[in-house]
Amino acid sequence: MKITTGGRPAALLGAVLLFAGLGLVACAPESGPAEPGPSETTQAVSLETGFKIGLLLPDESSTRYETQDRPGFEAAVKAACPKCEVLYANANQDAAKQQQQANSMLTQGVKVLVVDPWDGVAAAAIVDQAVAQKVPVIAYDRLIKSPQLSYIISNNYEKVGELQGQALVEKLKADNVPAGSGIVMLNGATTDNNAVNIRKGALSQIEPAGYKVLAHIETWDGPTAEKFASSQIAKFGTKIAAFYSANDGNALAAIAAMNAAGMKLVPTTGLDATLASVQSILAGQQYMTVYNSFKGEAEQAVKVALDLAQGKTPTSTDTVDGIPAFLQQPQAVTADTVATTVVKDGVYKTSDICTTQYAAACTAHNIK
Incomplete structure (x- = not known):
């Protein structure tokens, strides 16, 4: 995956893709001017009359999608286009189901699709079908392997791995754990291109430091991760100096496995800044997580979706594989930075975090 940064109009990039034979067939008459790029649609729509927007999310195992992304997206649509309607579906880790959900939304007349794919390769078929109906597709959070995407809204996931x-x-x-000590890696699913980039970023820091990867698994499923962690604890025991986890679900699974085995907790990483993990970090269990602004990602997706549906050309700050993109930069979160990240940004209220069980931890870290 090639990432280029710097503001550059999506129109120019669309023209480049068109010249390369990757553009869409548009509605212009045969005798008319050159065909428009993939961001243009055939139907005249407006914010005043409203239209349908499709939002497809990949799973329910990652709590962020139902608690942050979906409500954030729907709220942003309501604010910008009160007469627009969001059609929503969650694939629940099933690529075929997500294809069916997309088919249904296209049949119902959505003017733009925002897709966070369960399987980034399989989801190319969704893009193909949408393009055939001149409906632009935005890849949201995870990349879809298709040159016909209109836009990508995501985060710098290689940087996520580097921070972890x-x-x-x-x-x-800092704990004087010598080089050569072992780490068990709980990576994300191979169907998720983000997981590949996260792993790449993490290894770019772990390998030069001389720490040894004892074992690894690729999954976003918490119970699967916990079962694997338990098996590795039984196999390696105190040789495990840390659990590298690509997200919070796997991190909490590793912590559960360590507790079940009576093992002293070792440093464990995460991603998504879920409420449970933020509380775990404050309690001294999970070591850290990484925070990407869910609200910022959802709001940017809505802004681009509304532009594309109206045939407008959104600007971009980055490109991914030549496709216009907006990539947020992640932030590391430890117990010392909870207050200046997720609390400051309003992701959680202090009352959400500082329940009776975590009140003392909140006081210790000046979270009020």
Whole structure:
């Protein structure tokens, strides 16, 4: 995956893709001017009359989708286009189901699709079908392997992995854990291109530091991760100096496995800044997580979706594989930075975090 940064109009990029034979067939007459790029549609729609927008999310195992992304997206649509209607579906880790959900939305007349794919390769078929009906598609959070995407809204996931790996290495060194000590890696699913980039970023920090990967698994499923972690604890025991986890669900699974085995907790990383993990971090269990602004990601997706549906050309700050993109930059979150990240941004109220069980931890870290 090639990422290029810097503001550059999507129209120019669309023209480049068109010249390369990757553009869409548009509605212009045969004798008319050159065909428009993939961001243009055939139907005249407006914010005044409203239209349908499709939102497809990949799973329910990651709590962020139902608690942050979906409500954030729907709220942003309501604010910008009160007469627009959001058609929503969650694939629940099923690529075929997600294809069916997309088919249904296209049949119902959506003017733009925002798709966070369960399987980034399989979802190319969704793009193909939408393009055939001149409906633009935005890849949301996870990349879809299709040159016919109109836009990508995501985060810098290689940087996510770098932050995780850097934090883990620094913690191990601070605890005087020698090079050569073992790490068990709980990576994300191979169907998710983001997981590949996260792993790449993490290893760029772990390997040069001299720590040894004892074992690894690729899954976003918490119970599967917990079962694997338990098996590795039984196999390696105290040789495990840390659990590298690509997200919070797997991190909490590793912590549950350590507790069940009576093992002293070792540093464990995460991603998504879920409420349970933020509380775990404050309690001294999970070591760190990474926060990407869910609200910022959802609001940017809505802004681009509304432009594309109206045939407008959204600007972009980045490109991914030549496709216009908007990539947020992640932030590492430890117990010392909870207040200045997720609390400051209003992701959680202090009352959400500082329940009776975590009140003392909140006081210790000046979260009021």
